[in-house]
Amino acid sequence: xxxxxxxxxxxxxxxxxxxxxxxxxxxxxxxxxxxxxxxxxxxxxxxxxxxxxxxxxxxxxxxxxxxxxxxxxxxxxxxxxxxxxxxxxxxxxxxxxxxxxxxxxxxxxxxxxxxxxxxxxxxxxxxxxxxxxxxxxxxxxxxxxxxxxxxx
Numbered sequence: 015x016x017x018x019x020x021x022x023x024x025x026x027x028x029x030x031x032x033x034x035x036x037x038x039x040x041x042x043x044x045x046x047x048x049x050x051x052x053x054x055x056x057x058x059x060x061x062x063x064x065x066x067x068x069x070x071x072x073x074x075x076x077x078x079x080x081x082x083x084x085x086x087x088x089x090x091x092x093x094x095x096x097x098x099x100x101x102x103x104x105x106x107x108x109x110x111x112x113x114x115x116x117x118x119x120x121x122x123x124x125x126x127x128x129x130x131x132x133x134x135x136x137x138x139x140x141x142x143x144x145x146x147x148x149x150x151x152x153x154x155x156x157x158x159x160x161x162x163x164x165x166x
Contacts, residue, residue, distance in 0.1 A: 019119050023089035023107055031089075034107060036117050036127050039069030039134040040099045041087070046147050054097050057150040060138040069133040101132055 018030045026034070042064040046055045061081055065072045077084045085091070092098065093108035103113050113120050116130035127133050144150055 017119070019103070019107065019113055023092065023104075026089075033119065034103045036101070036103045036114075036132070037069055037124055038099065038101065038127050038132050039064055039138070040132075041102065042071065043134065043138060044141060044147055044150075045097055046151055055151045056097070057147050058134075058138050058152050059141050059144040059147055059150045060134060062141050064134070064138070064140070066135065066138055066140060069128070069135050 042061045092104035098105040116126040118124045
């Protein structure tokens with residue numbers, strides 16, 4: 015029998031969809047968008063709800079009550095959001111690519127995403143203390159990306 019994470023995203027139920035999340039927390043980092051060019055720059059500043067010790071949302075169920083622009087990720091969006099990390103399980107599966115070896119569904123442990131250095135643990139700071147986002151743009155190997163505005 016094919017594991018659920020290898021099936022098309024549209025066939026997953028809500029529990030299976032949620033289980034795809036690798037728990038890296040990278041989608042919860044703020045991005046800075048150039049208003050003129052539409053280029054998006056990643057930062058190391060996390061949403062105020064992201065628990066920096068676990069890389070998980072501290073109030074996932076009610077997050078949109080406290081963070082109005084928190085995006086509800088869907089299978090259709092997972093295939094189109096260029097700012098999702100290349101390692102994101104949702105993005106990988108939306109493009110029919112396999113999960114990475116450190117993903118908990120493959121490794122059997124939710125800790126491997128952290129030990130592989132993929133998560134934001136030890137790399138991010140909270141927006142509560144960060145100050146201007148422009149001071150926290152991370153360059154790394156990532157080139158800025160141009161994205162279209164998507165309304166949830």
